[in-house]
Structures are given as structure tokens and as C-alpha cells.
Amino acid sequence: MSLPATLGEALQLARGRIESVDAKLLLREASGCSAATLIGFPERALDVVAAQRFVDWLERREQGEPVAHLLGQREFFGRMFRVTADTLIPRPDTELLVELVLGLVALEPLSRPCFTAGEATRSSPPSSGEGLGERVQQAAGANDQHVSRVAVPSSLGAERGFRAACRTLAEPVGNAVPAVGRGAGWPEAGRGEREAPAPTILDLGTGTGAIAISIALERPHAKVTAVDASVAALAVAQDNAQKLDAPVRFLHGSWFAPVAGERFELIVSNPPYIAANDEHLAQGDVRFEPLSALVAGTDGLDDIRDIIAAAPAHLVSGGWLLLEHGYDQAAAVRALLATSGFVEVQSWKDLAGIERASGGRVAY
Ligand SMILES: C[S@@+](CC[C@H](N)C(=O)[O-])C[C@H]1O[C@@H](n2cnc3c(N)ncnc32)[C@H](O)[C@@H]1O
Numbered sequence: 001m002s003l004p005a006t007l008g009e010a011l012q013l014a015r016g017r018i019e020s021v022d023a024k025l026l027l028r029e030a031s032g033c034s035a036a037t038l039i040g041f042p043e044r045a046l047d048v049v050a051a052q053r054f055v056d057w058l059e060r061r062e063q064g065e066p067v068a069h070l071l072g073q074r075e076f077f078g079r080m081f082r083v084t085a086d087t088l089i090p091r092p093d094t095e096l097l098v099e100l101v102l103g104l105v106a107l108e109p110l111s112r113p114c115f116t117a118g119e120a121t122r123s124s125p126p127s128s129g130e131g132l133g134e135r136v137q138q139a140a141g142a143n144d145q146h147v148s149r150v151a152v153p154s155s156l157g158a159e160r161g162f163r164a165a166c167r168t169l170a171e172p173v174g175n176a177v178p179a180v181g182r183g184a185g186w187p188e189a190g191r192g193e194r195e196a197p198a199p200t201i202l203d204l205g206t207g208t209g210a211i212a213i214s215i216a217l218e219r220p221h222a223k224v225t226a227v228d229a230s231v232a233a234l235a236v237a238q239d240n241a242q243k244l245d246a247p248v249r250f251l252h253g254s255w256f257a258p259v260a261g262e263r264f265e266l267i268v269s270n271p272p273y274i275a276a277n278d279e280h281l282a283q284g285d286v287r288f289e290p291l292s293a294l295v296a297g298t299d300g301l302d303d304i305r306d307i308i309a310a311a312p313a314h315l316v317s318g319g320w321l322l323l324e325h326g327y328d329q330a331a332a333v334r335a336l337l338a339t340s341g342f343v344e345v346q347s348w349k350d351l352a353g354i355e356r357a358s359g360g361r362v363a364y
Pocket residue numbers: 087088089090091094204205206207208209210211227228229230233253254255270271272273292293294303
């Protein structure tokens with residue numbers, strides 16, 4: 001393939017070979033030019049090194065290699081995450097899970113009121129007011145028949161109190177990967193200042209860390225733990241957390257094994273959920289992703305079944321479990337949640353109107 005001399009020639013070379021959106025992404029990265037320059041100045045010269053890099057990427061993309069692997073990164077929730085062949089490439093669909101979590105966490109604890117001196121203890125949700133379910137629904141922009149309306153816990157103390165409360169993360173257990181981020185540098189509570197409890201969140205199967213890191217950065221008062229069975233994926237996640245300055249505790253092991261004896265206010269997971277014989281495994285980007293991040297038994301539900309069965313023992317009273325799943329698995333996941341005793345079981349739709357996340361909370 002001959003080397004293109006200008007931006008315009010490069011895009012012309014890619015036409016018909018790879019998708020235009022991919023060609024522009026690769027050319028921007030190879031040339032260092034902005035999207036506007038690619039369109040507005042097609043006559044701009046391309047030096048030989050940039051042209052060679054672009055042609056190499058073009059040929060590899062033509063063979064099917066994911067753009068995220070060629071560039072070594074993928075944007076998720078407005079931030080760049082390093083991606084390798086050991087990790088799932090974060091998908092825009094999964095941003096729904098993050099939105100749901102942010103809708104629940106806000107600046108309040110998740111499942112129980114934060115008690116200030118003199119406040120009454122509440123053992124069940126109030127009967128009126130903006131509900132957690134409503135806030136989740138709003139956050140996700142969802143309008144779903146399965147979304148139940150539940151009441152909101154009392155509001156909480158100041159952000160400063162939360163940040164102070166989680167200035168040190170719990171000691172890792174199991175095969176701990178050292179915590180990263182700015183934990184040690186968080187603000188101290190002032191003399192006599194009451195420390196409010198920090199929301200505790202667990203991300204199971206963290207991959208690049210996209211979910212855990214996004215939550216930790218959007219809700220800096222939360223204590224976020226992330227687990228993965230892949231040492232290689234965890235190393236990438238740790239690297240991402242370090243670069244993005246996200247305080248996340250990373251643990252290695254299978255699902256709940258590294259957090260034995262611990263309970264959380266919210267558990268979130270995008271586990272493997274593709275059936276072993278699914279024809280999509282032989283198509284597109286997934287051919288280049290680890291099977292251990294994709295496949296979960298003959299019906300794709302093996303990991304979801306395991307997580308739902310074990311989750312109640314790791315949730316505080318009223319705590320939430322939120323799961324991403326396949327486009328046709330919502331009803332099955334809701335049934336599994338109900339069978340395991342979850343209440344307020346519901347599903348949420350993605351931007352395409354497909355139920356792609358389901359969840360529920362353990363009863364008070
Ligand atoms: C579908 S990927 C999700 C990655 C990331 N959370 C995301 O949304 O981009 C599933 C992840 O679960 C991990 N995983 C698979 N089996 C596991 C197990 N038994 N325990 C913990 N993690 C597991 C995989 O290594 C992979 O990183």
C-alpha cells in the first residue's frame with residue numbers, strides 16, 4: 001500500500017476498506033490532528049512516520065483488530081482507559097450501569113440513612129418523597145414498566161464529612177493488589193467534626209477498571225473496591241486508576257472470594273454473559289477479547305447466577321445489586337433476583353430501548 005502524502009489522501013485510502021469513523025480516529029491519533037483539521041484541511045501534509053503508522057493501522061483494522069487495541073485505549077464515561085488484549089474493551093452500553101450507580105449514590109449513603117446526633121433511626125424507607133428507584137430511573141433516562149417506585153433515605157451530612165470518613169480505605173483481604181490513588185492525601189476531619197459513613201461499593205469483574213474508576217472519580221466520598229480473576233486485567237485497571245488518580249481498592253480472586261466477610265451498600269457488575277455457542281463470538285471485536293471476559297456457560301447466565309446467589313451475604317440491609325446482561329436476558333435475571341430474595345427487582349433500558357441492566361435490593 002502506498003503512503004498517503006496528505007490527510008485527505010489518507011482518508012481516501014481508507015475509504016471502502018474500514019469504516020469512516022474508525023479511519024478518522026486512527027488518522028487523528030497517527031497525525032496528531034484534530035477532527036476539525038481532518039475535515040477542514042485535507043491538503044495538510046502527512047509526514048512519513050505518521051503516514052506509515054496510519055497505513056499499518058489501516059491494514060490491521062482491515063483484518064479485524066479492534067481500534068481500541070490499535071490505539072491501546074478507549075474512552076469511557078468521558079475518560080481515556082488503557083486497554084490491552086487481556087481486558088474487555090469498555091462499551092458505551094456499560095455507561096448505563098455507572099449512571100445507575102451515580103443516581104443511587106448522589107451525595108448520600110446508599111441503603112441507610114446517615115445518622116446525625118439526635119436523628120431517629122429508620123429501619124424502613126419513608127413512604128413518600130423522591131425515591132432511589134426514581135433517581136435511578138432519572139439518571140438513566142429510563143421509562144420502564146419494571147421500574148418500581150421506592151422512597152429515598154434521609155439526606156446526609158456534608159461532602160467534607162464523607163471525604164474525611166473514607167480517607168483511609170479498609171485493608172485489602174485475600175490476594176490483595178495494593179490500593180492505588182490518593183487515599184492517603186484526603187482531607188482530615190476537623191477537630192470535633194463528625195465523620196459520616198462513606199458509601200461502600202463493590203465492582204465485580206472490573207476489567208480495565210472502567211466502572212469502578214468512573215464511580216470513584218464521580219463520587220469521591222465513596223469507598224470503591226474492585227475485583228477481577230485476571231491478574232493481567234487487574235494490572236491494567238491499577239494502571240488506569242493511577243493515571244486517573246482514582247482511589248480504588250483492587251483485589252484479585254473469583255467474585256466474592258477476596259471480600260469474604262465484607263458487606264457493601266452497592267454491588268455492581270458487568271460479568272461475562274455470552275453463551276458458549278453464541279455465533280457473535282466469531283464476529284467483530286469480540287474475536288480479539290479474552291473469552292474469560294465474555295463467556296458464561298451454555299446459556300450465558302452461569303456467572304450471573306453465581307453472583308446473585310452469593311450477593312445477599314455481601315450486602316448490608318437494603319443494599320443494591322446492579323447487573324449488566326445480554327439483550328435477551330432481563331426476564332431471566334429478574335427471576336433469579338426474585339428467587340434469591342431480592343425486592344424492588346427491576347430492569348433498565350439502554351439508549352436503544354433494550355433492557356440491558358437489572359437489579360434489586362436485599363430486604364431491610
Ligand atoms: C464483561 S468483562 C467486564 C469488564 C469491565 N467491568 C467492563 O465493564 O468493561 C467481565 C470481567 O469479569 C472478569 N471475570 C470473569 N470471571 C470472573 C470471576 N470468576 N471472578 C472475578 N472476575 C471474573 C473478567 O476477567 C473480565 O474482566
